[in-house]
Amino acid sequence: MRKPAESGTLPNTEPSSTEHEAISFHPIELTSERWNAVINNDPAYDGKFFYAVKSTGIFCRPSCKSRPPKIENIRLFDTAEQALAHHFRPCKRCKPTGERMPDDEWIQLVTDYIEQNYGANLTLEVLAEASHGSPYHLHRTFKRVTGLTPVEYIQQVRMNKAKQLLLQSELEISKIGASVGMANTSYFVTLFKRLTGLTPAQYRKQQHPPLGGHI
Numbered sequence: 001m002r003k004p005a006e007s008g009t010l011p012n013t014e015p016s017s018t019e020h021e022a023i024s025f026h027p028i029e030l031t032s033e034r035w036n037a038v039i040n041n042d043p044a045y046d047g048k049f050f051y052a053v054k055s056t057g058i059f060c061r062p063s064c065k066s067r068p069p070k071i072e073n074i075r076l077f078d079t080a081e082q083a084l085a086h087h088f089r090p091c092k093r094c095k096p097t098g099e100r101m102p103d104d105e106w107i108q109l110v111t112d113y114i115e116q117n118y119g120a121n122l123t124l125e126v127l128a129e130a131s132h133g134s135p136y137h138l139h140r141t142f143k144r145v146t147g148l149t150p151v152e153y154i155q156q157v158r159m160n161k162a163k164q165l166l167l168q169s170e171l172e173i174s175k176i177g178a179s180v181g182m183a184n185t186s187y188f189v190t191l192f193k194r195l196t197g198l199t200p201a202q203y204r205k206q207q208h209p210p211l212g213g214h215i
């Protein structure tokens, strides 16, 4: 649907943003040439510009092999310093600043992502894509930094959210499971019981006994 303008220029997503005017720089135009460099991972453009992805807060070299971003989320910079000054973090995979992001900072990105997306379908692959690392490396590093595997961590976040919902809402057990990303109710109940020693219904009843007559 989206058609490049006559000049070969794609729409700049933030043409008139004044949010970051304290740092003066000229945003680079997202031409179709540069966009092609990004989606084709073209190393010929490395060093000529950097692209940041607003939805992940990460910036990359054009050649980065990470999944192509959505065009509306992309923002270009002349230098890595400019991207850093705008609070984007260097990608772990293509290392646009030439240094590795410290592991604890990287894992923090992943745990933040889990906190924000626990209701969605989260797999190791999804987390690896979102944080620009390989699934294998992410799994190992995550375990070393947090003491838990990514899956264990996700389960813990989900069970904590489920506990809150059990106490603070009257939602059915199946709805609570679904809203914490576990649409399979029997699996949700089994996991809840394994991690807390009680079924969701028992937990709700124990913590929150029904008032007289109320079922």
Ligand SMILES: [Zn+2]
Binding pocket: 059, 060, 061, 064, 065, 066, 091, 092, 093, 094, 095, 132
């Ligand atoms: Zn990258």
